[in-house]
Amino acid sequence: MIYICDEVLKQMLIEENDTPDLLADQIKAIDIDNLEQGTINPNEDRLNLLGDKFDILCDPATIDRERVRQYAVSPPLFVTGIGFLQREGRAPALPSSCTEGKALIGVVGATNAVNYGVNAILRGREWNRYRNDIYQALNDSLECPGRIISVGSSHTDVARRFCSDKEEISYYVGDLEIISAHARLIPGCNFITSSGSFTYDRYGIFARIDYKKEKEKALLLTRFFEVLNREIMTSDSLLDRAYFAEFGERARSPALETFFWSIRGAP
The missing domain is CATH 3.40.190.10 (Periplasmic binding protein-like II)
Known part of the structure; x- marks a missing residue:
């Protein structure tokens, strides 16, 4: 998930016509395990920190109905169990x-x-x-x-x-x-x-977008999701590159292979 965020932000640094400008000094990475005076409460949902400590959560966060109602979320980017x-x-x-x-x-x-x-x-x-x-x-x-x-x-x-x-x-x-x-x-x-997985979970990238109070930031966050969608939807997908960066040549599960095919078609 971090790899995917990095690649999208790199694309956003490239100037394109009629798109909001993102500068390198506007990007800051936050380690949520080491915020301020120590680690966060392990029982606290890290999504609660969106809009306060950071704007985009780049980690394996499961997509569920409650989260979708509260935050902006990407299409599913990974499936596991x-x-x-x-x-x-x-x-x-x-x-x-x-x-x-x-x-x-x-x-x-x-x-x-x-x-x-x-x-x-x-x-x-x-x-x-x-x-x-x-x-x-x-x-x-x-x-x-x-x-x-x-x-x-x-x-x-x-x-x-x-x-x-x-x-x-x-x-x-x-x-x-x-x-x-x-x-x-x-x-x-x-x-x-274990002999198999016991659940079926989809991961996405979450963000907190405030269209009224922070209009310029809202444009950048919307642009982030636009570029992300562009980079994952076709062959030579960012999804394949991110998987290789994390897991190398290790075989994908049948469920994950089918999921990738449903997003970007044949590789």
């Missing part, structure tokens, strides 16, 4: 107490994985041994829900704990392509994936 990873050769274990600093499940806060994803996995008849404990943790009816579900501030954080030799997390839950990519970045982190 929530699943889980488990360390190869390591038996999952339910921590005996909060003092261990361990958890059965690790997720990134303010993502669909926390409730929607975990519930979907349970509906898929996984984790039957821990079903009651997990449901109680989701309903905050346990004295120590963090022993069951640990909420991290970022995928970097959760992947580090999942791959730790201290066995801090047994299951790493999230969108399969993303959690697999983060786990692969950590040397020696051998894992197996």
Whole structure:
């Protein structure tokens, strides 16, 4: 998603007739995991920061009805589904107490994985041994829900704990392509994936546009979506280039391949 935003902004820096001018010094990248005095609350939805801390959110944000009503959003740019990873050769274990600093499940806060994803996995008849404990943790009816579900501030954080030799997390839950990519970045982190995904999620780029108070910025943001649409809709699509930049030659899932075809036609 960052690659896609970068490429669109580069195109916007090229002057074209009758289009609003964007200057390089008007672009600033914000790391939402390190805002001001530290990391944001992992349970806070990062979309709430749109229009306050930044104007465009370039990360894997799932498109859903509530978000579409509140923000401007691009066409879907990626599809995936929530699943889980488990360390190869390591038996999952339910921590005996909060003092261990361990958890059965690790997720990134303010993502669909926390409730929607975990519930979907349970509906898929996984984790039957821990079903009651997990449901109680989701309903905050346990004295120590963090022993069951640990909420991290970022995928970097959760992947580090999942791959730790201290066995801090047994299951790493999230969108399969993303959690697999983060786990692969950590040397020696051998894992197996769930048999499939348990949800179907579409990602888009979100923005907050105020047409009345910030007319010039609104024009630039509208231009951003115009250029984005142009760059993804035909062969030599920005979608293919972004996938290669992130995942290399790794094969796409059948669902993702079909999705790309529906957006840009035959490559």
